[in-house]
Amino acid sequence: MADLRGGDLSRLRQLNSLTAIRALRGSGPLTLSALAERTGLSRPSMKEVADELMALGWVEEVPPSPGTMGRPARRYRFRADSGYLVGVDIGGHNIRAALSDLDGEILAETRQPVLPDDPLEERLAAIGRAVSGCLALSRTTAEDLWMIAVGTIGVIDVEGRVIYSAAVPAWRDLDLAGRLGEMFPCQVLIENDSRLAAMAETRRGVAKGARDVVFLHVGRRMGAGLIIGGRVHRGFGAAAGEISMLPEARWFDAPEHLNTCASVPAGTPPEDAAGFTLAAARHGDPVAIEAVERYVDDLAVGTAAMVLILDPQMVVLGGGFSRSADVLLDRLRARLERACMRIPEVRASTLGDECVVVGAIDYAVDHLDDQLFTPDKGPLPVSR
Amino acid sequence: MADLRGGDLSRLRQLNSLTAIRALRGSGPLTLSALAERTGLSRPSMKEVADELMALGWVEEVPPSPGTMGRPARRYRFRADSGYLVGVDIGGHNIRAALSDLDGEILAETRQPVLPDDPLEERLAAIGRAVSGCLALSRTTAEDLWMIAVGTIGVIDVEGRVIYSAAVPAWRDLDLAGRLGEMFPCQVLIENDSRLAAMAETRRGVAKGARDVVFLHVGRRMGAGLIIGGRVHRGFGAAAGEISMLPEARWFDAPEHLNTCASVPAGTPPEDAAGFTLAAARHGDPVAIEAVERYVDDLAVGTAAMVLILDPQMVVLGGGFSRSADVLLDRLRARLERACMRIPEVRASTLGDECVVVGAIDYAVDHLDDQLFTPDKGPLPVSR
DNA sequence: CGACTTACGAAGGAGCGCTTCATTAGTAGC
DNA sequence: GCTACTAATGAAGCGCTCCTTCGTAAGTCG
Numbered sequence: 133m134a135d136l137r138g139g140d141l142s143r144l145r146q147l148n149s150l151t152a153i154r155a156l157r158g159s160g161p162l163t164l165s166a167l168a169e170r171t172g173l174s175r176p177s178m179k180e181v182a183d184e185l186m187a188l189g190w191v192e193e194v195p196p197s198p199g200t201m202g203r204p205a206r207r208y209r210f211r212a213d214s215g216y217l218v219g220v221d222i223g224g225h226n227i228r229a230a231l232s233d234l235d236g237e238i239l240a241e242t243r244q245p246v247l248p249d250d251p252l253e254e255r256l257a258a259i260g261r262a263v264s265g266c267l268a269l270s271r272t273t274a275e276d277l278w279m280i281a282v283g284t285i286g287v288i289d290v291e292g293r294v295i296y297s298a299a300v301p302a303w304r305d306l307d308l309a310g311r312l313g314e315m316f317p318c319q320v321l322i323e324n325d326s327r328l329a330a331m332a333e334t335r336r337g338v339a340k341g342a343r344d345v346v347f348l349h350v351g352r353r354m355g356a357g358l359i360i361g362g363r364v365h366r367g368f369g370a371a372a373g374e375i376s377m378l379p380e381a382r383w384f385d386a387p388e389h390l391n392t393c394a395s396v397p398a399g400t401p402p403e404d405a406a407g408f409t410l411a412a413a414r415h416g417d418p419v420a421i422e423a424v425e426r427y428v429d430d431l432a433v434g435t436a437a438m439v440l441i442l443d444p445q446m447v448v449l450g451g452g453f454s455r456s457a458d459v460l461l462d463r464l465r466a467r468l469e470r471a472c473m474r475i476p477e478v479r480a481s482t483l484g485d486e487c488v489v490v491g492a493i494d495y496a497v498d499h500l501d502d503q504l505f506t507p508d509k510g511p512l513p514v515s516r
Numbered sequence: 517m518a519d520l521r522g523g524d525l526s527r528l529r530q531l532n533s534l535t536a537i538r539a540l541r542g543s544g545p546l547t548l549s550a551l552a553e554r555t556g557l558s559r560p561s562m563k564e565v566a567d568e569l570m571a572l573g574w575v576e577e578v579p580p581s582p583g584t585m586g587r588p589a590r591r592y593r594f595r596a597d598s599g600y601l602v603g604v605d606i607g608g609h610n611i612r613a614a615l616s617d618l619d620g621e622i623l624a625e626t627r628q629p630v631l632p633d634d635p636l637e638e639r640l641a642a643i644g645r646a647v648s649g650c651l652a653l654s655r656t657t658a659e660d661l662w663m664i665a666v667g668t669i670g671v672i673d674v675e676g677r678v679i680y681s682a683a684v685p686a687w688r689d690l691d692l693a694g695r696l697g698e699m700f701p702c703q704v705l706i707e708n709d710s711r712l713a714a715m716a717e718t719r720r721g722v723a724k725g726a727r728d729v730v731f732l733h734v735g736r737r738m739g740a741g742l743i744i745g746g747r748v749h750r751g752f753g754a755a756a757g758e759i760s761m762l763p764e765a766r767w768f769d770a771p772e773h774l775n776t777c778a779s780v781p782a783g784t785p786p787e788d789a790a791g792f793t794l795a796a797a798r799h800g801d802p803v804a805i806e807a808v809e810r811y812v813d814d815l816a817v818g819t820a821a822m823v824l825i826l827d828p829q830m831v832v833l834g835g836g837f838s839r840s841a842d843v844l845l846d847r848l849r850a851r852l853e854r855a856c857m858r859i860p861e862v863r864a865s866t867l868g869d870e871c872v873v874v875g876a877i878d879y880a881v882d883h884l885d886d887q888l889f890t891p892d893k894g895p896l897p898v899s900r
Numbered sequence: 901c902g903a904c905t906t907a908c909g910a911a912g913g914a915g916c917g918c919t920t921c922a923t924t925a926g927t928a929g930c
Numbered sequence: 931g932c933t934a935c936t937a938a939t940g941a942a943g944c945g946c947t948c949c950t951t952c953g954t955a956a957g958t959c960g
Contacts, residue, residue, distance in 0.1 A: 136555060136556075138536070138557040138561075139528050140917065140946095141945085141947055141948095144528045144948085145946085145947065145948095147522070147523050148947090171520060171522035172520075173948080173949095174949055176909085176948080176949075177949075179909085201905050201906065202957060202958075203908070203955060204907080343752075360745070367858075368827055368828060369857075369858035371858045372825065372826055374824050374857050380765070380821070381821060382764075433762075436764075437762055437764070437765060440761055441757060441826070442756055443757075444752060473680070525916055526916090528917085549937085558917065559938085561916075564916085564917085584927085585926080585928085585937065586925080586926065587924060587939070589939090903958105904958080904959080905958080906957080907954100908955070910951105912952105915948085917946085918943105919945105920944105921940100921942090922939105924939065926935105926936085927936080929932105930931100930934100
């Protein structure tokens with residue numbers, strides 16, 4: 133049972149203010165009449181609400197649109213630029229950052245190359261540089277940041293501490309939330325990168341609008357992120373999606389089939405081997421195809437487990453190997469058809485490398501909405 | 517984004533009425549002042565709300581409690597008996613039914629033995645008898661039923677049609693929701709029985725209050741039900757939890773280890789074999805222990821998959837074999853500790869055979885609450 | 901330049917919740 | 931059996947929020 137608080141008249145106003153903000157966020161500038169119609173309020177009431185929102189800084193008036201019949205109508209827009217959000221993707225070789233307005237519209241992006249075994253402080257400094265870069269590009273300052281959401285490889289506990297990170301040795305046992313909290317004067321959110329990628333795909337990618345989605349990170353390491361009921365599923369200890377730990381799921385070593393394929397020429401750097409195999413398979417090389425088949429065999433086991441357990445609407449393939457989705461998708465589908473009761477759609481990611489930063493932004497927007505648009509968390513705050 | 521409807525004054529009243537009903541449902545009869553305090557409303561307003569709820573039939577006055585200081589206070593209670601809910605468990609060998617009031621308090625229970633290969637019409641008739649029995653025991657009539665929730669073995673699709681049922685041949689392809697809808701003059705809900713059992717355990721069993729729970733049905737057949745975010749997780753096609761379909765999870769044949777154990781005396785009826793093995797293991801029979809170890813080995817694979825994927829707060833063992841939880845729990849825990857990152861609590865069901873009917877009732881209560889306590893679904897209806 | 905269209909703004913009214921205060925119906929003590 | 935105390939009741943008056951209605955204003959079109 134949720135809250136047991138009854139409501140006051142002021143609560144009603146609060147509700148209507150939030151409804152108005154929501155209506156404005158969803159679509160561009162709206163006239164007073166349009167707003168009134170969407171919210172179901174009468175015009176005079178809507179006017180009062182709008183005045184209040186303007187006074188608080190949430191909304192501003194824009195010039196009326198010319199060329200319309202009748203008296204020009206006042207138009208209002210949500211001041212998405214009264215604050216900014218940052219998303220960060222901490223990967224093994226790259227740190228990406230993006231800055232967005234409060235609507236999640238991305239205004240700037242940067243990338244900082246790093247090495248997996250860079251020392252901790254150097255990594256943190258690179259994060260700082262990536263974020264500063266975004267701020268500089270969009271001519272904003274750290275004071276305008278409302279929230280920063282970070283996606284990182286590895287398992288993060290509920291408090292934002294790194295429990296486990298195979299790819300980045302220095303990351304282990306780090307109090308990431310604490311360190312980033314010292315660096316930035318705003319709220320810091322930490323999440324697993326696959327979960328954020330899943331978020332991005334359900335918000336603006338191929339799975340847009342779906343409520344239950346399994347995102348598979350296929351690449352040199354394997355990962356999964358779950359969206360359940362339209363929200364990121366973290367699990368009780370923030371360890372959901374770690375099925376690659378289970379030997380029977382055959383995920384952990386699955387990429388080896390691609391790395392050790394006999395078609396790969398000697399001397400190929402190890403990070404390019406899998407890509408070579410996938411490309412060879414695309415061109416019909418039977419040995420490479422054999423390796424891909426074995427890879428998908430293994431991939432399908434863990435995937436089938438997730439599909440059978442969750443029965444999602446869609447499975448999205450992301451990560452480095454998803455560039456070779458043409459080689460993988462049909463094969464994966466065929467195996468799922470054999471194993472599963474109901475086959476979800478199986479699609480490739482459409483967001484590519486920006487998946488995680490974009491998902492971090494979306495995650496931050498969600499979090500912000502929760503804070504703002506949940507009634508009874510005090511009065512609507514003043515927006516600068 | 518949820519609704520974009522702004523609110524009226526009447527909406528506020530509706531909100532407060534719902535809050536009051538909630539407060540009354542949660543605890544027994546309350547005085548006007550107590551109600552006012554809990555809802556945060558002033559006494560005069562609370563009085564008005566209470567009068568309205570009385571007029572609509574949702575609430576009634578009870579005699580003031582004697583022996584208190586000061587003027588005796590009016591007391592109100594939720595009229596949980598203004599309607600009734602029925603839960604049904606359609607099993608292979610038994611059909612159980614329970615009748616509850618609108619608070620989910622169980623007032624009557626019945627059981628009808630059936631045979632797995634009884635013809636369809638006989639089974640449906642047995643359901644009718646089970647429900648009529650409950651009505652008779654509690655002196656109510658079918659007209660007082662508001663909702664009936666049915667848990668059944670097998671996979672049910674979103675429309676309440678049986679897609680697959682290994683245990684009950686006649687069940688296959690049946691439009692269960694349709695047939696039951698003809699039998700009872702109220703809303704009919706169909707769910708998989710493991711999911712309802714999971715529901716019961718999170719509402720009034722061992723997992724009370726937990727938000728993410730995996731319920732394992734361990735018995736002659738294997739099943740699983742998931743609670744995610746405090747709600748039953750059905751999946752997009754209502755097929756969530758069917759991991760026993762996956763060979764690698766080693767669930768489907770797991771019970772065979774117990775059935776074919778060499779310790780079981782020749783001539784034991786097949787349905788008692790597993791129970792015998794479990795009992796023998798409890799008393800130290802090394803051959804039986806060996807069989808149990810193999811059984812738990814297999815059980816743990818699928819369970820670990822679910823734990824790694826979902827990271828639940830608790831795993832609850834239910835179903836026939838959970839009576840031997842003392843033999844199973846520690847062994848299962850030990851294996852999960854090896855396989856999983858974070859170990860959830862592992863506990864045995866406390867509700868026993870009534871698990872599914874009780875869960876069906878809880879499911880109906882939830883459904884009813886959704887319908888009643890979601891504002892903006894029209895005005896609060898009149899309760900008879 | 902006048903007719904038409906559309907939005908604005910002010911006035912009056914109804915519903916809901918709040919506070920305040922005198923009143924009432926019990927118990928406890930003498 | 932009477933008085934003091936306690937706690938709830940019921941009525942009156944206030945303020946806020948939303949609604950409807952109307953005359954007025956600011957554009958476009960012919």
